[in-house]
Amino acid sequence: MALPTVAGTLQVPTPAFVRKLRRRSDWGEPSDEQAQRVKNAVDKLFRAQAEPDISVYLVNTDEDLRRVALGLNAGRDSLKEAVPFVAFLPAELQALTIQATQTPGDLPCAHANRLHHDIIATDDQLAQLCETAMKSGRVAGNCSQGMMKDVIAEATKENCRTVTKEGSCQVATCA
Secondary structure (H helix, E strand, C coil): CCCCCHHHHHCCCCCEEEEECCCHHHHCCCCCCHHHHHHHHHHHHCCCCCCCCEEEEEECCHHHHHHHHHHHHCCCCCCCCCEEEEEECHHHHHHCCCCEEECCCCCCCHHHHHCEEEECCCHHHHHHHHHHHHHCCCCCEEECHHHHHHHHHHHHHCCCHHHHCCCCCCCHHHC
């Protein structure tokens, strides 16, 4: 079984804030020109939405990452779709005075919703955040379709409501 892990998939220590990408290429490649890569990442990761609040999830465990990925896929065509993420460390946000405020999420998973935070930041703060992460070698992590199949299998065994869509969730951390 190849369940996604924070260390393996995101290649960062916990805790970490994760932001879902539309696609992994939104993060760019290390060989890209740095200034343009940062600008593109800010535009695609954070400014492709009308709302000023930017949704992120604070993951502390591998289970947190799995629940967030599954919850995000619940609104998509298939629970098996790959879920690309980029991670930011709390210290990176703090260094730029970007405050993350815990707010209720709107995923079908109560566990994932408790991990939801909103951040509000200027374009300059976001550019510095991306540049710091890129300079440290941060990758766009990917919960692949294969991983998501394993996440679904595990969630099915646990009677996770995100998968079963019936009754109350039987996962202890969702209660």
